[in-house]
Amino acid sequence: MWKRWKQLELYWKIIIGMLVGILWGITAISTGLHEFNQNWIEPWGTIFLNMLRLIAIPLIFVSLVKGMGSLTDISKLSRIGLKTIGFFMISTVVAITIGLIIVNIAKPGHAFPESTRAEMQEQYSQDIMVRQQVAEEVGEIGPLQMVVDIVPENLVEAASDNENILQVIFFALLFGLALALIPQDKVKTVQSIFDGLNEVVLKIVMLIMKFAPYGVVALMGTLVVEFAGDDVSETLGLFASLGFYILVTFLGFLVMIFLVYPVVMMLLTPIRYKDFYKAISPPQMIAFSTSSSAAALPISMEQVEVELGVSKTISSFVLPIGTTINMDGTSLYQAVAAVFIAQAFGFDLTVAQQLTIVVTAVLASIGTPGVPGGGVVMLVIILSSVGLPAEGLAMVLALDRPLDMMRTVVNVTGNCAAASIIAHSEKELNYPPVKQK
Numbered sequence: 363m364w365k366r367w368k369q370l371e372l373y374w375k376i377i378i379g380m381l382v383g384i385l386w387g388i389t390a391i392s393t394g395l396h397e398f399n400q401n402w403i404e405p406w407g408t409i410f411l412n413m414l415r416l417i418a419i420p421l422i423f424v425s426l427v428k429g430m431g432s433l434t435d436i437s438k439l440s441r442i443g444l445k446t447i448g449f450f451m452i453s454t455v456v457a458i459t460i461g462l463i464i465v466n467i468a469k470p471g472h473a474f475p476e477s478t479r480a481e482m483q484e485q486y487s488q489d490i491m492v493r494q495q496v497a498e499e500v501g502e503i504g505p506l507q508m509v510v511d512i513v514p515e516n517l518v519e520a521a522s523d524n525e526n527i528l529q530v531i532f533f534a535l536l537f538g539l540a541l542a543l544i545p546q547d548k549v550k551t552v553q554s555i556f557d558g559l560n561e562v563v564l565k566i567v568m569l570i571m572k573f574a575p576y577g578v579v580a581l582m583g584t585l586v587v588e589f590a591g592d593d594v595s596e597t598l599g600l601f602a603s604l605g606f607y608i609l610v611t612f613l614g615f616l617v618m619i620f621l622v623y624p625v626v627m628m629l630l631t632p633i634r635y636k637d638f639y640k641a642i643s644p645p646q647m648i649a650f651s652t653s654s655s656a657a658a659l660p661i662s663m664e665q666v667e668v669e670l671g672v673s674k675t676i677s678s679f680v681l682p683i684g685t686t687i688n689m690d691g692t693s694l695y696q697a698v699a700a701v702f703i704a705q706a707f708g709f710d711l712t713v714a715q716q717l718t719i720v721v722t723a724v725l726a727s728i729g730t731p732g733v734p735g736g737g738v739v740m741l742v743i744i745l746s747s748v749g750l751p752a753e754g755l756a757m758v759l760a761l762d763r764p765l766d767m768m769r770t771v772v773n774v775t776g777n778c779a780a781a782s783i784i785a786h787s788e789k790e791l792n793y794p795p796v797k798q799k
Contacts, residue, residue, distance in 0.1 A: 430538020471705020
């Protein structure tokens with residue numbers, strides 16, 4: 363039995379872990395084992411998340427420095443950067459447009475009962491006030507504040523918080539650029555150190571992923587227990603009242619994952635549909651269970667390099683940046699949620715207002731952190747941009763976690779697709795890769 367388990371592909375182990383976690387969560391609710399879950403199961407999920415967060419900053423820094431330091435053509439860096447930013451901006455606009463088309467056709471807000479709306483506004487009033495205050499603070503910053511925030515005044519402080527991932531990327535790019543500009547004979551020792559560090563970090567990632575299936579069991583089990591509370595039927599009733607909205611949002615996510623990205627991949631790379639999804643299924647599962655694209659970053663980098671043949675130079679540049687600024691799933695969700703709230707309140711948004719949602723969502727996606735719930739704060743800004751009340755957030759807040767899980771999968775899928783496409787355009791895609799035995 364153990365031998366068969368060890369032979370299973372990682373994505374099968376994670377899928378099994380998710381199913382076991384869901385079954386455990388239902389069992390814990392039915393048998394009143396909430397306290398047991400909190401004391402003996404939930405900590406393992408926290409440990410797994412902490413390990414992923416622990417390795418994220420070292421992985422990004424070492425990989426970027428190593429990739430940048432190996433560049434002999436500096437113009438190549440600017441070319442890769444322009445392609446990366448361009449792809450992310452275009453895919454974000456496409457995602458938002460798809461979301462708006464689907465929500466305007468389906469009109470899920472028209473089916474939302476007024477009694478439930480009032481009840482949820484009262485239930486989540488405190489949480490809404492907190493998020494609205496954060497959104498107001500974000501809205502008051504100057505137009506160049508985002509650029510200012512990218513440049514850290516203290517590297518140690520920046521590296522101490524995973525939400526400052528752009529600051530770490532900035533210093534890594536600066537360090538790597540300086541390394542590339544200095545004659546090779548003078549920095550040979552430094553490059554050798556980073557080569558060794560890179561091997562160590564990758565080995566740590568591999569060790570962490572051996573624990574992934576068990577961490578996912580704890581995460582999914584705890585999620586079910588926390589979401590359902592004491593009564594599963596209450597949760598099912600809430601899902602039923604918002605079911606149409608969930609279906610519409612999920613439809614948009616599925617269009618991006620199984621239609622938009624595959625078509626673009628088919629047109630711009632030689633990678634086969636089946637190979638692509640087999641390769642990225644482990645980071646997709648991690649993204650789904652953690653709701654964090656940053657947590658999925660280590661395994662995303664390993665999978666696109668080993669399974670798809672993307673060069674380390676491309677993966678170490680595109681994926682960390684994508685984790686911060688590429689939020690296709692988040693942007694699609696924000697567009698659908700904003701129009702849904704407008705429909706539920708009886709507002710008819712004009713074409714101009716919906717174009718405002720597109721622009722605001724694109725800009726908000728750049729500043730949305732790759733952590734659970736980051737998109738909700740930005741949703742308040744989008745609601746304000748078209749004159750919608752922030753209280754409408756109550757109608758989507760209760761179901762934000764499952765939607766956050768799915769939109770994170772979209773974000774991670776888009777990052778992996780971007781890395782593959784840009785690698786092929788730079789002739790740095792070795793597909794199919796020759797795997798080491």
